[in-house]
Amino acid sequence: xxxxxxxxxIFLLHAGAIWSSNKLVLADVxxxxxxxxxxxxxxxxxxxxxxLATANNPYYGIDxxxxxxxxxxxxxxxxxxxxxxxxxxYTESPPAFYAxxxxxxxxxxxxxxxxxxxxxxxxxxxxxxxxxxxxxVSLTRQIEQFQTVCENITAIYGDAKGSKLLANAFYLxxxxxxxxxxxxxxxxxxxxxxxxTDLTDTFAYHLQNLYNLGARKFGIxxxxxxxxxPAIRVVTPGGACNETLNGYAQIFYNTTLSLLQDLSTANPGxxxxxxxxxxxxxxxxxxxxxxxxxxxxxxxxxxxPFKGSDKCTSKSDLCKKRDEYLFWxxxxxxxxxxxxxxxxxxxxxxxxxxxxxxxxxxxTIQH
Numbered sequence: 217x218x219x220x221x222x223x224x225x226i227f228l229l230h231a232g233a234i235w236s237s238n239k240l241v242l243a244d245v246x247x248x249x250x251x252x253x254x255x256x257x258x259x260x261x262x263x264x265x266x267x268l269a270t271a272n273n274p275y276y277g278i279d280x281x282x283x284x285x286x287x288x289x290x291x292x293x294x295x296x297x298x299x300x301x302x303x304x305x306y307t308e309s310p311p312a313f314y315a316x317x318x319x320x321x322x323x324x325x326x327x328x329x330x331x332x333x334x335x336x337x338x339x340x341x342x343x344x345x346x347x348x349x350x351x352x353v354s355l356t357r358q359i360e361q362f363q364t365v366c367e368n369i370t371a372i373y374g375d376a377k378g379s380k381l382l383a384n385a386f387y388l389x390x391x392x393x394x395x396x397x398x399x400x401x402x403x404x405x406x407x408x409x410x411x412x413t414d415l416t417d418t419f420a421y422h423l424q425n426l427y428n429l430g431a432r433k434f435g436i437x438x439x440x441x442x443x444x445x446p447a448i449r450v451v452t453p454g455g456a457c458n459e460t461l462n463g464y465a466q467i468f469y470n471t472t473l474s475l476l477q478d479l480s481t482a483n484p485g486x487x488x489x490x491x492x493x494x495x496x497x498x499x500x501x502x503x504x505x506x507x508x509x510x511x512x513x514x515x516x517x518x519x520x521p522f523k524g525s526d527k528c529t530s531k532s533d534l535c536k537k538r539d540e541y542l543f544w545x546x547x548x549x550x551x552x553x554x555x556x557x558x559x560x561x562x563x564x565x566x567x568x569x570x571x572x573x574x575x576x577x578x579x580t581i582q583h
Contacts, residue, residue: 243579245304245386245433247330249365251358251426252391254336254548255437256296256309259287260353261336263314269337269349274530275517279538279551287312289336291516291544292551295437296332296388298558303386303579306330313361324372327365328381333358339395340419347402355391355422359429366429382430383485383583386575390437392419392472393547396464397442408464416471423479432485432583435575437561438472439465440493444501446515446524447546455513455522465494473571489578491561491570500542500553508552510540518546 250256254269261267270287271277277285279292288294293308300306310330316323335353337345345352353361370378395415398404406414423434442448443461452458473490480486500507516535517528526532528545535541544550549557560569562576 243303243386243576245384245579246381247328247385248300248303248306248310248388249330249362249385249431250296250309250332250334250388250390251355251362252334252389252437253338253394254289254334255390255393256294256332256388257287257289257334257336258294258296258309258312258332260312260314260332260334261351262287263312263318264335264351264353267337267349267351269335269345269352271336271527275528275532275534276545278534287336289545289548290551290554291538293554294548294551295390295554295558295561296334298555299388299435299562299575300330302558302562302576313358313365324368327368328372330385331362331365333361334390337394338391339393339398340391340415340422341395344395344398347398359422359425362426363429379430380583383432385431386433386435386579387426387431388435388437389423392439392468393442393465396439396461396468399464400448400458400461408467412464412467412471415468416475419472420475420479423475424483427479427483427486432487433578433581434476434486434488435491435561435578436472436476436488437491438469438493440497441465441501444497444513445547446513446518446522446543448524449513449522450520450524450546462494469494485583487578487581489561489570489573489575491557491575492568493557496557496560496569497542500556504542507556508539509542510537511535512542514541515543515545516541516550517544522546 261270262272271289272285272287296309300309309332312332316326337349337352342354443458448458449455476488501512504512515523516538517532519525524546539552541550542553564570564574
């Protein structure tokens, strides 16, 4: 079985331009719309009063231009940024919806290129994140914000041209981890089967709503090995991965693939790519050195065992060689790991890491 490190080596040998540059545009999508959680959030939660899921403080952003803590849960860029730069004329992810709406004079001129709605701590279920983080933007609310954007795009371009733009846009969705984390941390009175069924049915409802609003090209990022995050190792005997959480992630990947196949059959023109982040991350953890990492258990920035006891702050222990670490903080990947994951989603061949086609192929489909 191929590992992520193998794919990265293929990129290094045969596609050096991809690795050495942020730009190798094989598709040029008219817009990118991004939904989900902290894995792709670029600052949404900076605008939420009382939210505890924030990353607008040092050392977040230490490797971002001007060392700016933008709200990305990373030392630099996140997967949404790298995916955007490879799918069109972008230097990073489109801005957060709340950042755009603050500037009403330029809101309408900005949104045709895309919007990022993702909110750290949020999930597929409406209540996810509220107990731990107090204030997050649920996927339901993110799609409501997208509806506002759709209405404005239609007002700008008219029905026909607006619908064409929305149909040819790329929809990046990375969500689900927090739903499983909440179940693990707060032990809701629901069985594993009931939880997965609820998540699958609710996710299908959200995707159908996006389709009804004009979305056609869905790039879905599956849940990674969340049982191996530093924050979970801290509370697992022996500092091991929590295989119950990892099992949930694998089951939800399978149900997500089934629901996407069903939705694409039922909805004309719907196309999807599903990334298997679980196998990608597991490949790195199992083959750390071959994948280019020295440390795949502890975070680069944090406190306590595995530096997994709390979020990264200016008072945290900070590693010096950030590119040697898989994890940046107690839950999130480093910029290097985010780039590797994005490249696999974009360009992987075969169907082990992304199915039925990779993200760059999906992006070239015309409607």
